[in-house]
Amino acid sequence: MAKELTKIQRQILDHLIDQKAARGIQPTLAEIADYFGYKNRSTVQQHLQALEKKGFIKKNPKLSRAIELTLEDKFFVPRPVLGEVAAGNPLTIYPDAIDTIELPTIARMPKDSFLLRVKGDSLKDAYIFSGDIVIVNPNLEPKNGQIVVAVLDDAAVVKKFYKKKNEIELVSENPEFKPIVIDKKYPSFKLIGIVVGVYRSMSKKAG
Amino acid sequence: MAKELTKIQRQILDHLIDQKAARGIQPTLAEIADYFGYKNRSTVQQHLQALEKKGFIKKNPKLSRAIELTLEDKFFVPRPVLGEVAAGNPLTIYPDAIDTIELPTIARMPKDSFLLRVKGDSLKDAYIFSGDIVIVNPNLEPKNGQIVVAVLDDAAVVKKFYKKKNEIELVSENPEFKPIVIDKKYPSFKLIGIVVGVYRSMSKKAG
DNA sequence: TTAAATACCATACATTTGTATGGTAAAATA
DNA sequence: TATTTTACCATACAAATGTATGGTATTTAA
Incomplete structure (x- = not known):
């Protein structure tokens, strides 16, 4: 479960946590890409896949803004x-x-x-x-x-x-x-x- | 600001608050329609417009799940x-x-x-x-x-x-x-x- | 009584959004 | 060395999403 994260993966995870705390809303892939200066969403897409593979997040397929943080207990x-x-x-x-x-x-x-x-x-x-x-x-x-x-x-x-x-x-x-x-x-x-x-x-x- | 809400408008506003508290995510129009049993989104659309007109919410145009609750202070x-x-x-x-x-x-x-x-x-x-x-x-x-x-x-x-x-x-x-x-x-x-x-x-x- | 607001439905359309696929280059690993 | 992982880019597409427009019936206000 607690596999290691690369620096950027960690940054993206932190950003997800921050956004959740500050806005109460998870960002979309496009918004994350924007924040980190990526030219398109697919880069973020890959990082999120890595985060999911390592067990830190869970994506709710097809739903927008539906990234679940699994490091937190439900509440x-x-x-x-x-x-x-x-x-x-x-x-x-x-x-x-x-x-x-x-x-x-x-x-x-x-x-x-x-x-x-x-x-x-x-x-x-x-x-x-x-x-x-x-x-x-x-x-x-x-x-x-x-x-x-x-x-x-x-x-x-x-x-x-x-x-x-x-x-x-x-x-x-x-x-x-x-x-x-x-x-x-x-x-x-x-x-x-x-x-x-x-x-x-x-x-x-x-x- | 504090214009009166109809029963249904109040129900929808409550639902928005509940969802924010429970899921940390605002629902989409489709999800709200689903919850209330409406056959399509445009009914919800109208109620939200009424809520916005009366100053209880603020919509972030074109963004998904971006209904702001103005009754709360920012956080x-x-x-x-x-x-x-x-x-x-x-x-x-x-x-x-x-x-x-x-x-x-x-x-x-x-x-x-x-x-x-x-x-x-x-x-x-x-x-x-x-x-x-x-x-x-x-x-x-x-x-x-x-x-x-x-x-x-x-x-x-x-x-x-x-x-x-x-x-x-x-x-x-x-x-x-x-x-x-x-x-x-x-x-x-x-x-x-x-x-x-x-x-x-x-x-x-x-x- | 007439007009306006309310509460729903239906259809249409441009974006947004998630995702699938494929590619390049550099770094880490075997 | 060969291979895998990482970190990016580009394109494509179906579904989700917000929104505009128009319609009907009922209730409320003027």
Whole structure:
């Protein structure tokens, strides 16, 4: 099943996943060809045949826009988890995806948002726990009191955000952790995004 | 914008929403005609024109399966929240949808799953809180230790499920609430489904 | 009562779409 | 070396698809 994909086959598969997530519609062969700059559909046709042969997709013959992704279970779209963030003390963020979570698409997932797995308990009073997946939107302006993800000295944290005159305060709900105060000009501070949702799958917790 | 729809127009619009949620693909005119038993596409064609005129959909001319739903914001489809369930003491379930949550259009909840908003704190040790949305799948066999939704004497509860010889035990994680023990033959007990996920939107929690 | 909107049917037609077939060149493999 | 796989191109064609046009009967609004 998990045969290896060539670079281009992988790109096309990724494009299918992206399109499904962003448009809710699978592209036609012509649209894929267009996207990759191919002069006709038959090139795409061949790549899809390869993908189907290797078990990654399933085509619904004769139907338009009917490419099924078999890597997902019937209802979930796999999305990469980009790293872990410490809700307590800062934790190093990983350069590549550390995992893949099957996000039920009930979860609000704006196109440019991404996922992080929370580690640590400092936000437990905000009902976010170690192991939870937070959905992070990088394109929103943070308001006071919102939970944000930030990078501080190459480590990522999940904290509540408060803007003061000349500084930014990142506080945990958990009193065990003291607020972090950063001067606004401090160079190695970077706001990553706002936590717009939390998701937790119960499937593993069977007894 | 919000002109009134006829009964059939409403049915077709609902069908479009359903299809998008269930298949992730919009149907073609022929498929819609088939579903409603029409003998040809032009009937559907007319209904869609009416829907477009009234502002509920937007058609992408010449493209197949390219019906846009304008009632949704770019990525979300409203789905009904069917009621509230008490995580603590039983709470009456409402006959109609009490609220609407915005699901993304890529939403592929299991077709027959539904959403419930949790009220009460008895599951707080299982990290489920008042206000959270639980995703309930009615078609799974519960295993011991899984969190289930059940109706007991016309009230719904969210509890951990344990099967004993002749009885079923529903326990809260919160020690404040004592386990409920039900004889297996007790008539007014009905298992509704298994909680497969928890989702919480942070969007309202701005400060 | 007259006009308009609704709800269906039928036919026709240009594109779109998936797919089958065949070809070339380069890279990977045996 | 010979062979297979990969990555593209071109052409052809039947079926699917959206859409335009015209028709009938019923209901609703003016």
